[in-house]
Amino acid sequence: MTRRLLLSYLTLAALVLVCLEIPLGYVYSRAERDRATNAAHQEAEAVADFAALSLAYGRPGELISQVAACATRIGGQILVVDDKGSLLVASHRLTTEDRTGLGARPEIADALRGGDGADVRTSSVGGVQWLSVAVPVKHDGGLRGAVRLSIPTDAIASDVHRVWLGLGLGGLGVLVAAATMAMALTRWIGSPILELERAAHTLASGSLVTPASVTTGPPEVRSLAATFNRTAALLEQLLASQSAFAGEASHQLKTPLAALRLRLDNLEIDVPPHLRGNLHAAMTETERLARMVEGLLALARMEETALTPEPCDLDRLTEERVFAWMGLYEQYGVRLFLVGDPVGTALAVPGAVEQILDNLLSNALRYSPMGSTVTVVRRPHTGTVELQVMDEGPGMTPEQRRRAFDRFWRAPDAPKGGTGLGLALVQRLTLASGGEALLTDAPSGGLNAVIRLPPVAPRRSSGFPGLPHPRRRPAVGV
Structure with a gap:
């Protein structure tokens, strides 16, 4: 019973933790992704504003320095293209294949149309996931180009994993605490019940029962123990009465029957021949009554105690x-x-x-x-x-x-x-x-x-x- 109670408490605690921690983990993961996306948008817009001024005033050198510094600070990659989709500035080395078709990429094409886009895709290099954000470069109401900012999602994933690990460790700690409390509670509930079980086995074996404790456990268990003690005492009294009856009946019934049989035997020589049939019938009935008494006493002795x-x-x-x-x-x-x-x-x-x-x-x-x-x-x-x-x-x-x-x-x-x-x-x-x-x-x-x-x-x-x-x-x- 203790194991079943403990398992029930732990199952309930685990179910509550799962219902709370899994939604919490998913909410945090989504919030972390949104936070990273918003931060990337802000960085991309800052670079786009700087690029608009640099292109308007013909200072491409400052744009190159700014792009390189920003890429180093965020640990990502930045591309700046003109309004035709041609590469102007890149924070990292690009192959000839990478340089061509930049304007056709979904997020850059969306930015060149005056909108902004965000896309999560898997890079072919090392299987690293990147979060890419593109924003348009505008100056005096005209479109000058677009900025694409890409940051690796490893940091986001690492933060999410740490949160999941923290939630798991916290849940494990809660389970350990719940197990400790459940163990104490099950012992408090189960100990008097186990004592009642031992007392019931002792009573079933026919031995005298030591009263079960009525001072520990929940009120219902204490009431059950008190009722059991009263029942055991009553049974003990009934068994003692039946045992005393069997012993007294064995003496009180067998002795008169033996005396009656002896008297009938002694009467045989004094009874006329025509009445001896009745005498023999009386002696037969006396013997039958003696056998019946022996059988009843044998059944009473069997019922008064549980034999092993x-x-x-x-x-x-x-x-x-x-x-x-x-x-x-x-x-x-x-x-x-x-x-x-x-x-x-x-x-x-x-x-x-x-x-x-x-x-x-x-x-x-x-x-x-x-x-x-x-x-x-x-x-x-x-x-x-x-x-x-x-x-x-x-x-x-x-x-x-x-x-x-x-x-x-x-x-x-x-x-x-x-x-x-x-x-x-x-x-x-x-x-x-x-x-x-x-x-x-x-x-x-x-x-x-x-x-x-x-x-x-x-x-x-x-x-x-x-x-x-x-x-x-x-x-x-x-």
């Missing part, structure tokens, strides 16, 4: 969870396979991969019929690391897959005992890890839960006891 993804060994964690679930799958008569080559390290919030796999494997087991297969696939996928959990259950319709990540939503034909929080927790954990969670149709007709996580540096897994790790892993399962 960390590198994790995806191969080791996948093998651990598959190995841990194999025994339960075997009890229900469902085969569990892990396929795919090692994928290395991925980024995930601490504990996310384990919770994601536990929820997906739990859902897959709940929907998989006896004798079916659940396959866990790991593979790299277009810049991500992909985990897939595919079952052979009834699957979901596109509308059901769209709503499956909503909290407490359950499919109409879902088995009893679910809470509707497992997939919501999976999505939240995946998004917090910088990945994405998808539900698609499995090739076998069931559901395919796809989890994509950002990779770190690929490396080979160390393996897990009980799951061999060949170079090309075959299907491993129960």
Whole structure:
């Protein structure tokens, strides 16, 4: 922001200078040319008056001396011709070619007609530009000839260049001064904004925020800093309240549920056989309520702070969870396979991969019929690391897959005992890890839960006891 403000100020200053200095330079150049032209006219008229007297009284020697002195003084050239255009006096040596046709030159011809002329032309000698002025020589109302005075424009150009250089240096000085003032101004404006940005990043990371300064910068920035500090304090208070609620709820809810389950277990021996079905239903609902409380507390813990993804060994964690679930799958008569080559390290919030796999494997087991297969696939996928959990259950319709990540939503034909929080927790954990969670149709007709996580540096897994790790892993399962 500081660079953009500084660039804006300098651009504005440069635009103002250009709009002022370029017209000023052109005006000065035109005025300098007009001044030189007027001075040349005056000198030419003075020589013409002297020539008129010298020719009238027959003193050509004085005219020669005057022409030579004037040419030396102005650093130019002077020619005096008669009324026929023939050369009378010249301050410099002329070739025979130069002597002929003097009367036909535009400025001399104009002067011989009684007017005066000025012409700027480029000389063939050295490429020097000359300003030529011709005036008539008159005496007693009669035309006696003409005087042409030529001066080099180098001096004029040099003066103009000096003016342009002065304007350029002055403009550069103004730009330096404007840059110094703009730097001080941008720092005054930008420093509190940068401090606010750092505080906002700290707040976004979930850390406690040091209040931003409200004593520096423009009034609007100070007001913004004060508002930010109040917002940060309110958020800190809300997070602290939510954290306290999660801790208290974890204790206050889990303990009564555990006591209730224990009491129901103790009642089983005293309940008549025809009422034990209701007792078992109550115990099932108690277990479901306990799982729901655990899911809600897990979501609350995720929302109370911003977690930072960390590198994790995806191969080791996948093998651990598959190995841990194999025994339960075997009890229900469902085969569990892990396929795919090692994928290395991925980024995930601490504990996310384990919770994601536990929820997906739990859902897959709940929907998989006896004798079916659940396959866990790991593979790299277009810049991500992909985990897939595919079952052979009834699957979901596109509308059901769209709503499956909503909290407490359950499919109409879902088995009893679910809470509707497992997939919501999976999505939240995946998004917090910088990945994405998808539900698609499995090739076998069931559901395919796809989890994509950002990779770190690929490396080979160390393996897990009980799951061999060949170079090309075959299907491993129960």
